[in-house]
Amino acid sequence: MNHSERRDARLAQSLRILAEIEAASETPARVKAAVMARWETERDPRHRTRTRTRRIVRVATTVAAGITFVSVLAWQHGTSSPVRLKPDTTRTVRLKPDTTNAVQLKPDTTNADANYTTVAVVGGPLMANEPIRVVRMRVARSVLGELGIPSSQRGTAQVETVDIDVLVGEDGVARGVRVPISEL
Amino acid sequence: MRRAAGGDRDAFETLYRTHHTTVYRFARLMTGSTTAAEDIVQEVFLALMRDASRYDPARASLTTYLYGSARHHTRRRLLRDRFFVRLDDAADLCVPVSSATVADELIKEREMQRLRLAIVRLPARYREVIVLCDLQDVSYADAAQALGCALGTVRSRLHRARHLLADKLQRELACVDMARRPTVRCEV
Numbered sequence: 001m002n003h004s005e006r007r008d009a010r011l012a013q014s015l016r017i018l019a020e021i022e023a024a025s026e027t028p029a030r031v032k033a034a035v036m037a038r039w040e041t042e043r044d045p046r047h048r049t050r051t052r053t054r055r056i057v058r059v060a061t062t063v064a065a066g067i068t069f070v071s072v073l074a075w076q077h078g079t080s081s082p083v084r085l086k087p088d089t090t091r092t093v094r095l096k097p098d099t100t101n102a103v104q105l106k107p108d109t110t111n112a113d114a115n116y117t118t119v120a121v122v123g124g125p126l127m128a129n130e131p132i133r134v135v136r137m138r139v140a141r142s143v144l145g146e147l148g149i150p151s152s153q154r155g156t157a158q159v160e161t162v163d164i165d166v167l168v169g170e171d172g173v174a175r176g177v178r179v180p181i182s183e184l
Numbered sequence: 185m186r187r188a189a190g191g192d193r194d195a196f197e198t199l200y201r202t203h204h205t206t207v208y209r210f211a212r213l214m215t216g217s218t219t220a221a222e223d224i225v226q227e228v229f230l231a232l233m234r235d236a237s238r239y240d241p242a243r244a245s246l247t248t249y250l251y252g253s254a255r256h257h258t259r260r261r262l263l264r265d266r267f268f269v270r271l272d273d274a275a276d277l278c279v280p281v282s283s284a285t286v287a288d289e290l291i292k293e294r295e296m297q298r299l300r301l302a303i304v305r306l307p308a309r310y311r312e313v314i315v316l317c318d319l320q321d322v323s324y325a326d327a328a329q330a331l332g333c334a335l336g337t338v339r340s341r342l343h344r345a346r347h348l349l350a351d352k353l354q355r356e357l358a359c360v361d362m363a364r365r366p367t368v369r370c371e372v
Binding site for chain 1: 191193196197200204205208209212213222225226229230233234292295296299300314318319320321346349350353354
């Protein structure tokens, strides 16, 4: 018998002895008492009613929380949804060509926005129904000139400001600028 | 079992009386703790009480089903207790001395204690097969059903588990021998 076999035989013997010792171990009586007490409690109709009520309350709470969560998400989504430009149905306003290639003149967008002129800053012309966000900014009138939009300087000593709309695409890049014609 | 599921108290009590030791010994050997084993017995029988209808006699015997349930609860318990450190491993599993010479009995008990600790320190998948097949005399087929694996897997795990266990015990014995070796003063 080599060393490994001796070792295995000894282990087998030890395991046999341990199995014999363990066979004598018994569950304490208190465990049985506890289990049977739980049996009585579980089978008690009052306990079952209480459990059912608790379960109903828990489910109702979960459903209410879910509805609230979904409503909040829908509301947030609704308030920040991008504005869709309607196809052009109005007159076209053309401005003088710009000095840079990136700036292109584009038609007006909507009936409501008929008194606006739109200048594309990046990329091609704005497509019909293209989702965009409109960010209203107040800038110095001189900025219009930098964008290639001619405007009449009004003879005031103070720096005159103009409200313009920056049109931001879904990718977060500014696609164009919209200026009220009355400001030109 | 059917009667117990229908709410028959005596039937449930008979079920408990028949199977509680099986679950208790399995849990005790798996966790190395009497307290944990008691809790696991309670949890297994409470689960049986609530979900008795889930047991399908066509799939496995009740003992195998209970082994499976005990294994599940043991794993949960061990997972929950993994951050705790036991103060005294030996005190929990003491067995009363009952035979001839006290010295022999002490040596035997110490050996058994070492073996228990070595089993508890085995990875769970190896511990399960050692406990079921070597310590509880469960057949390989029943063990495979209880563990939810193939028969060949049980055999290979058992082989590996015995090998690991023997290695652990031998290493511990070597450590004890080293500790017993007398120190010698160097002569200059």
